[in-house]
Amino acid sequence: MEKVLLINTGGTIAMSMDASETVKPLDDQAVDKILPFLTSYAEIETINLFNLPSPHITPQIMNELKTRIEQETARTAYSGVVITHGTDTLEETAYFLDLTLSLSIPVVITGAMRSSNELGADGPVNLISSVRTAVDPASRDKGVLVVFNDEIHAAAHVTKTHTSNVATFQSPQFGPIGTISKKHVHYHHAPLAREYYPIRHADANVPLIKAVAGMNPEWLQFLLDQPIDGLVVEAFGLGNLPPAVLPILKQLLQKGVPVLLVSRCYNGQVQDVYDYEGGGRQLKSMGVIFSNGLNGQKARLKLMVALQQTRDVSALQQMFD
Numbered sequence: 001m002e003k004v005l006l007i008n009t010g011g012t013i014a015m016s017m018d019a020s021e022t023v024k025p026l027d028d029q030a031v032d033k034i035l036p037f038l039t040s041y042a043e044i045e046t047i048n049l050f051n052l053p054s055p056h057i058t059p060q061i062m063n064e065l066k067t068r069i070e071q072e073t074a075r076t077a078y079s080g081v082v083i084t085h086g087t088d089t090l091e092e093t094a095y096f097l098d099l100t101l102s103l104s105i106p107v108v109i110t111g112a113m114r115s116s117n118e119l120g121a122d123g124p125v126n127l128i129s130s131v132r133t134a135v136d137p138a139s140r141d142k143g144v145l146v147v148f149n150d151e152i153h154a155a156a157h158v159t160k161t162h163t164s165n166v167a168t169f170q171s172p173q174f175g176p177i178g179t180i181s182k183k184h185v186h187y188h189h190a191p192l193a194r195e196y197y198p199i200r201h202a203d204a205n206v207p208l209i210k211a212v213a214g215m216n217p218e219w220l221q222f223l224l225d226q227p228i229d230g231l232v233v234e235a236f237g238l239g240n241l242p243p244a245v246l247p248i249l250k251q252l253l254q255k256g257v258p259v260l261l262v263s264r265c266y267n268g269q270v271q272d273v274y275d276y277e278g279g280g281r282q283l284k285s286m287g288v289i290f291s292n293g294l295n296g297q298k299a300r301l302k303l304m305v306a307l308q309q310t311r312d313v314s315a316l317q318q319m320f321d
């Protein structure tokens with residue numbers, strides 16, 4: 001029988017709701033209750049690595065998880081790995097692992113929107129679907145997969161789109177790469193080329209800021225006093241910013257801090273098209289790096305990882321092209 005490594009890290013899948021409708025973490029073993037439903041699909045070995053709500057997850061913790069996956073998969077020939085995780089930062093952990101793991105076997109990440117004791121809890125079915133995906137040979141060499149609500153999404157494109165709906169995970173630009181029916185795991189798209197960055201740590205200090213109309217440069221003043229390694233800016237539309245913030249960005253660039261531009265739109269890419277004060281043309285000529293459709297939180301993780309290879313702006317730009 002296929003052998004799957006299940007790594008639990010916490011989240012609503014391991015929480016319960018009380019009579020006052022508040023949701024709190026249970027003990028480490030909550031996901032174990034679902035295990036009897038999984039044994040007809042695979043032999044499951046479980047590691048209860050963390051029991052954290054996902055807002056408590058940091059890049060350092062993601063790196064710990066990555067290292068543990070490498071260690072365990074080097075020791076035992078698993079058919080696949082399934083990770084349970086809170087949904088709030090699930091896409092970030094999924095993308096971090098996608099960039100930094102070099103494995104052929106499927107690595108699937110899932111969770112739940114409803115806590116374990118709610119009617120219609122989605123944790124059990126998401127976990128079963130994840131195990132089924134992890135043992136399917138068609139799931140190999142596809143990078144880290146997010147399995148949720150009968151859909152399979154590529155880590156680079158998936159995002160949490162709804163605060164409570166069980167269909168929260170969507171890939172707005174490209175849609176899911178596969179679906180899970182009662183009998184089959186079916187892929188209808190191939191994920192784009194995979195990227196792999198070997199890393200030594202996950203400690204780079206890279207904040208993310210979002211542009212808003214009338215943005216006050218004083219809000220950003222603190223950035224000049226911080227020991228930051230890079231900055232990600234979620235700009236308007238095609239990649240434009242209020243002119244008032246340009247002096248701060250110029251000072252950061254002069255200090256050698258790479259500045260990466262993404263859009264606050266969740267579809268499309270930033271481009272150096274608009275030629276007015278604060279427009280993409282000007283940002284490009286200042287040396288701002290343009291991203292390629294990643295959302296802000298993922299672009300930040302990629303910059304953290306990429307900065308371990310180089311600080312050279314044109315080399316970084318190539319990594320984001």
Ligand SMILES: NC(=O)C[C@H](N)C(=O)O
Pocket residue numbers: 010011012013052053054055085086087088089111112113114
């Ligand atoms: N549905 C969830 O898992 C949300 C929870 N707040 C978490 O991310 O841990």
